[in-house]
Amino acid sequence: MNILIYAFLAIGAAFNGLGAVALIRFPDVYTRIHGATKCTTFGSIFFILAVVIYGFAHGGGEGGTLAVHALIALAALLITNPTGSHALARGAHRGGIRPFRAVVDRLAEGKR
Amino acid sequence: MRKAAEWAVTAAFALVVYLLLVLWTGDLGLWSPAELIAGVVLSLLVGLVAAPILWERGGFRMLQPHRWVLFLFYLVGPFFLAMARANLDVAYRVITGKIRPGIVRFNPGLKTEVGQTLLANSITLTPGTLTVDVDDESGDFYVHWINVKAEEPRPQDVCGPFPTWARRIAE
Numbered sequence: 457m458n459i460l461i462y463a464f465l466a467i468g469a470a471f472n473g474l475g476a477v478a479l480i481r482f483p484d485v486y487t488r489i490h491g492a493t494k495c496t497t498f499g500s501i502f503f504i505l506a507v508v509i510y511g512f513a514h515g516g517g518e519g520g521t522l523a524v525h526a527l528i529a530l531a532a533l534l535i536t537n538p539t540g541s542h543a544l545a546r547g548a549h550r551g552g553i554r555p556f557r558a559v560v561d562r563l564a565e566g567k568r
Numbered sequence: 569m570r571k572a573a574e575w576a577v578t579a580a581f582a583l584v585v586y587l588l589l590v591l592w593t594g595d596l597g598l599w600s601p602a603e604l605i606a607g608v609v610l611s612l613l614v615g616l617v618a619a620p621i622l623w624e625r626g627g628f629r630m631l632q633p634h635r636w637v638l639f640l641f642y643l644v645g646p647f648f649l650a651m652a653r654a655n656l657d658v659a660y661r662v663i664t665g666k667i668r669p670g671i672v673r674f675n676p677g678l679k680t681e682v683g684q685t686l687l688a689n690s691i692t693l694t695p696g697t698l699t700v701d702v703d704d705e706s707g708d709f710y711v712h713w714i715n716v717k718a719e720e721p722r723p724q725d726v727c728g729p730f731p732t733w734a735r736r737i738a739e
Contacts, residue, residue, distance in 0.1 A: 471655065478662040486698060486712045487669055491662060494695035498655045521591055528588060538692035538699075545700045545712060555669050555712060560719045562673035563701055563710040 457513050464506035471499030484556035485548045493541040497533065504530045574623045577631070579615030583607055630682055635737050642733045650728055651694050658695035661714060670716040671700055675708050676723040676731035683738035690730045697726055 478491020504526045511523030549563060586607040591598060599607075629635065661667055678684050684707065688699040691711060701710040711726055723731045 471659075474659050474662055478658075481662055481665060482667070484669075486700075487667060487714060489698060490658060490695055490712075490714050494693065495655065495658065495662075497693060498651060498695070524588055524591055528585070534693065535689070538689040542688065542692050542699050545698055549671075549700050555671060557667075557669060560670040560672060560716060563671045 457509065461506045461509055461513075464502045464509070468499040468502035468506065471495050471502070475499065485553055486545055486555050489541050489545055493537060497537050500533060501530065504533075571619075574619040575612075575615045577615075578619040578622055579611045582611035582614040582618075586611055629680065629738065638733075638737050642737060646729055646733060647690060650730070654695045654697075658714065661696075667714050668716050669712065669714055670719070671710055671712050672716060672719065672721050672726065673708055673710055674721055674723050674726060675706065676734070678707060678731070678734060678739065680739055683734045686738050687727070687730055687734040690734070691727050694727065694730075 472495070475492050475495035478495060479488055482488045482491055507526040508523045511519040511521075511526065513519070514522070554564065555561060587599065590603050590607070676687060678687060684702055688702055688709065691697045691709070692699045696714045698712040699709060700712050702708070703710075709723075713721075713726060718725055
């Protein structure tokens, strides 16, 4: 059980670290949103799974409460994260920021 | 009548979430009476605010239970698989820096707002694709794609089986 928890924590930390690297390496706001929001969501899912497993292994009222709260946090994360990153991207595009080195930009063409 | 039903259903959803959140707070049972009263008042208020927004254009379809079963299956099955695969792909692109970004347009042919929201959120949660805008009238999706393979893509080029599943779940 402990091995599973450690494995999930390691995967989560790896993907969250990758998100931080993406923030430095990618050139513009849209590609950075890809790295900074998506990789960290995937990492956080594994963090939360580790907490859920720990909660159920811990057992009793306390562990069960921990697991249920973590699952509600996961649901909230899965709903709010794409909504937030979509709002950031839409706001950036409406604010006139064009994607860097883009091969095609259908949205700017459509709004013309 | 319809307004009252919408209000009651939304309030019930809010109450369930609230009750899960305050689980095991009471001294004797699962919930203390004060928590229950506060929960009913709060969820009625939430229902009053959220119901008119939530049930526009086909939202009531989501009350059919088989759609929830399908949704859960989609979440742990095809969606998680696609997400893991896309994460590894983006990880490769973060390290090597090989990107070909662009905003593409495609039309998955979804009509309800629930279906469009489900597909847009699925696309945004999958690394490598990001929904920038959705045209409400024509149903066109504008997606920022980190590795553009085709400038006029079909829906399945961008997001694999997601449109099929969104139609199955929400329409």
